[in-house]
Amino acid sequence: MSKVHKIAVLAGDGIGPEVMAEAIKVLGTITSKFGTQFEFSEQLVGGAAIDAKGKALPEDTLAVCEQSDAILFGSVGGPKWEKLPPNEQPERGALLPLRKHFGLFANLRPSICYPSLTHASPVKDELIQGGFNVLCVRELTGGLYFGQPKFRKEIDGEMTAVDTMVYKKSEIERIAHVAFKAAQGRRKELTSIDKANVLENGLLWRATVEEVAQSYPDVKLSHLYVDNAAMQLIKNPRGFDVVLCENLFGDILSDEMAMIAGSLGMLASASLGKAKGDGLYFGLFEPSGGTAPDIAGKGIANPIAQILSTALLLRFSLGLEAEAQAIETAVRKVIDDGLRTGDIYSGAEGTRKVNTREIGEAISQAI
Numbered sequence: 001m002s003k004v005h006k007i008a009v010l011a012g013d014g015i016g017p018e019v020m021a022e023a024i025k026v027l028g029t030i031t032s033k034f035g036t037q038f039e040f041s042e043q044l045v046g047g048a049a050i051d052a053k054g055k056a057l058p059e060d061t062l063a064v065c066e067q068s069d070a071i072l073f074g075s076v077g078g079p080k081w082e083k084l085p086p087n088e089q090p091e092r093g094a095l096l097p098l099r100k101h102f103g104l105f106a107n108l109r110p111s112i113c114y115p116s117l118t119h120a121s122p123v124k125d126e127l128i129q130g131g132f133n134v135l136c137v138r139e140l141t142g143g144l145y146f147g148q149p150k151f152r153k154e155i156d157g158e159m160t161a162v163d164t165m166v167y168k169k170s171e172i173e174r175i176a177h178v179a180f181k182a183a184q185g186r187r188k189e190l191t192s193i194d195k196a197n198v199l200e201n202g203l204l205w206r207a208t209v210e211e212v213a214q215s216y217p218d219v220k221l222s223h224l225y226v227d228n229a230a231m232q233l234i235k236n237p238r239g240f241d242v243v244l245c246e247n248l249f250g251d252i253l254s255d256e257m258a259m260i261a262g263s264l265g266m267l268a269s270a271s272l273g274k275a276k277g278d279g280l281y282f283g284l285f286e287p288s289g290g291t292a293p294d295i296a297g298k299g300i301a302n303p304i305a306q307i308l309s310t311a312l313l314l315r316f317s318l319g320l321e322a323e324a325q326a327i328e329t330a331v332r333k334v335i336d337d338g339l340r341t342g343d344i345y346s347g348a349e350g351t352r353k354v355n356t357r358e359i360g361e362a363i364s365q366a367i
């Protein structure tokens, strides 16, 4: 009998359950077309979990995640829970503990602008004609955000703030391997971002990435200083394939890339943790956007980010490349066919405005 892949399904709040329903439907189609078996365990998280069980990440939700091959996450939060103490709020109380518990050290955010959706990007059409597809690989657990010492206090009579940027060589090696492996499945071009002209961290980063590159002779490696990268990514996004960044630089550049791609409703995100062997990782897969309270409950949210996050799950946690590609190709086909949810609809000739369920069904049928 073929393996049954266990997936913890944490839909969360706002549009989370609406877009998750379409993602699960798409995985159902994968089962009928490929015979791949999934076992879904739906669990409460975020505001919904606070309301039902008093905390954003209940023990039974965490236990199910531990017993699963991967976590398919929706999004959490909303106005209802904004007055709670910060650590009890849905995002801080659920997502951050999940990242910590599973040591999710690599964040992968593909920034895809489809040829027929370049109008949704704020970048001039002539710079992005034909669209682009850049994968940002960001280190998630090191660098300036977590380095010690970290404090704010009076020194010599003046209030002073200190954050410390720390990277161990092993941390750089670990994220570089993820980026090189991802590049092998794409155009085989990796741009490593650093600030080696100013920072000791940058020197170690560059030297370590060069060393790791020896194991991937088929991938073309180049380096850019982060300030130059911020400019080049806007000027010529088509010139990039995989971009590798430390934590702070990746935080900033991945948002820049999301912005120039167009709608948040199209962008998926993967956070990878422990290597499972065979190049696979335990991971949490989610849309890049939030719970969109302004459109929640109306059935008009774009489910594509959630659907593409399942493709990332199949690729990085389950090693099901053919199935992942089938989902990505189906999304492209439906966009080419002119179906648009409100966030990407411009009224252009040959396009049709549809709701969450209609576009989800069209993607399922296109597989």
Ligand code: NAD
Pocket (backbone or CB within 6 Å): 015, 019, 074, 075, 076, 077, 078, 079, 091, 095, 264, 265, 266, 286, 288, 289, 290, 291, 292, 293, 294, 295, 300, 301, 302, 303, 305, 343
């Ligand atoms: P948001 O991403 O929810 O919404 C920003 C804008 O993008 C809104 O206009 C929204 O309608 C639109 N949008 C987002 N996803 C869309 C989709 N799939 N289809 C169509 N339009 C979409 O960001 P926000 O308004 O800053 O945050 C709302 C809530 O979500 C807050 O409570 C925030 O804390 C939470 N949030 C959660 C996560 C997460 O769970 N990972 C991430 C970001 C924000």
